[in-house]
Amino acid sequence: MMRQKQGSEFGGNRPLLGPVALGDLRLPNRVVMAPLTRCRATNEDLVPTDLHTAYYGQRASAGLIVAEGSWVSERAIGFPNVPGIYNERQAAAWSRVTDVVHALGGRIVLQLWYAGADARSVRELTPADIGRTVAEYGAASENARRAGFDGVEIAANGTYLMARFLNPRLNRRTDAYGTHRDRLLFEVVDAVTAAWDGRRVGVRLSPYWTIDDAPSADRSRDDYPYTADERTLVGHDTVVAGLNEHPLAYLHLRGPAPRNPVPDIDAIARYRKLFDGPLIANHGYDRETGDAIVEAGIADAVSFARLFIANPDLVCRFALGRETAISDPATHYSGGARGYVDHPIWPGSRTPPVPR
Ligand SMILES: Cc1cc2nc3c(=O)[nH]c(=O)nc-3n(C[C@H](O)[C@H](O)[C@H](O)COP(=O)(O)O)c2cc1C
Numbered sequence: 001m002m003r004q005k006q007g008s009e010f011g012g013n014r015p016l017l018g019p020v021a022l023g024d025l026r027l028p029n030r031v032v033m034a035p036l037t038r039c040r041a042t043n044e045d046l047v048p049t050d051l052h053t054a055y056y057g058q059r060a061s062a063g064l065i066v067a068e069g070s071w072v073s074e075r076a077i078g079f080p081n082v083p084g085i086y087n088e089r090q091a092a093a094w095s096r097v098t099d100v101v102h103a104l105g106g107r108i109v110l111q112l113w114y115a116g117a118d119a120r121s122v123r124e125l126t127p128a129d130i131g132r133t134v135a136e137y138g139a140a141s142e143n144a145r146r147a148g149f150d151g152v153e154i155a156a157n158g159t160y161l162m163a164r165f166l167n168p169r170l171n172r173r174t175d176a177y178g179t180h181r182d183r184l185l186f187e188v189v190d191a192v193t194a195a196w197d198g199r200r201v202g203v204r205l206s207p208y209w210t211i212d213d214a215p216s217a218d219r220s221r222d223d224y225p226y227t228a229d230e231r232t233l234v235g236h237d238t239v240v241a242g243l244n245e246h247p248l249a250y251l252h253l254r255g256p257a258p259r260n261p262v263p264d265i266d267a268i269a270r271y272r273k274l275f276d277g278p279l280i281a282n283h284g285y286d287r288e289t290g291d292a293i294v295e296a297g298i299a300d301a302v303s304f305a306r307l308f309i310a311n312p313d314l315v316c317r318f319a320l321g322r323e324t325a326i327s328d329p330a331t332h333y334s335g336g337a338r339g340y341v342d343h344p345i346w347p348g349s350r351t352p353p354v355p356r
Helices: 050-058 088-103 129-146 163-167 183-193 230-245 265-274 287-295 306-310 314-320
Strands: 020-022 025-027 029-034 064-071 108-113 151-154 201-205 250-254 278-280 300-303
Touching: 020 163, 025 265, 029 314, 050 088, 088 108, 088 129, 108 129, 129 151, 151 183, 163 183, 163 230, 183 201, 183 230, 201 230, 201 278, 230 265, 250 265, 265 278, 265 287, 287 300, 287 314
Parallel strands: 029 064, 029 300, 064 108, 108 151, 151 201, 201 250, 250 278, 278 300
Antiparallel strands: 020 025
């Protein structure tokens, strides 16, 4: 029987606009806001402010917001003005954000981040350091739950602590954390999931990372150790297969950089075969390519980063087939309210205003 294509060109039945369950997270649409470090926690306590509340509130129509990478402990800090989730003050400030997002009908999880020292100078963590790190993740996850988040996402992507343990070029340990490079991640997953009932924890991986994904300061390095190759890809296969044994809500994959400018859907399909749970695809998607990967059954949801910076009402624009705005990189990591909460919504958009 021929499969009937549902809905009209501009209707609400496009693949991205259908509901989906990611574990116990029930999304009314599959348009996810990707985690975005915006460096607006310009205060000593590294707490989110009213600006954060407005910013996330404006984006509450996303199927799911993955709030910016936030430090799990003081030792995890790697960059200025990034919020934390390691103490009561931070949890209390985040609860204002989650309250407003929920009041506006949204869902929000927090990305848990641990930067770690620069790869060239890092000393090997002792077993005691590792135990403490795992415990810090567990406590941060508990703080996030008490702050009203719907779940958390573990950042094991990029070039930070979790990714370093997974990397065969950097992890030269001879103990169990080196012979099983994924052991730290799995211990962290267990500590983080213990804070939640059901499936409310996601993991983010970037198996196709290259120097082009790196911040510009790193691009001049000739010893860049993070570039994906066959060995690291096979390593990620093992990690993903191992994650099936843990009660996750989803796996969030940053795919390769899009080419001309189409995202590589096959690169995500590799993980569809390996991972039993829901997949979120990311990197360079738009309305058409996002619909295509969902329609093909390769991803359950798609996350959008830069598009959500410039289009708080992205879901509505997708539904109406309206043009999307482009963000200004100059305000990505600084600028206060500018480039953060001042992106207009289209007239007639149903994104509600943020209450005062
Ligand atoms: C300003 C900025 C901040 C980002 N911060 C994070 C972050 O905190 N955690 C993370 O996992 N990825 C982060 N990313 C990566 C994005 O989540 C995403 O993978 C990337 O922008 C590609 O998606 P896009 O093509 O939809 O923008 C950031 C990207 C940008 C541009």
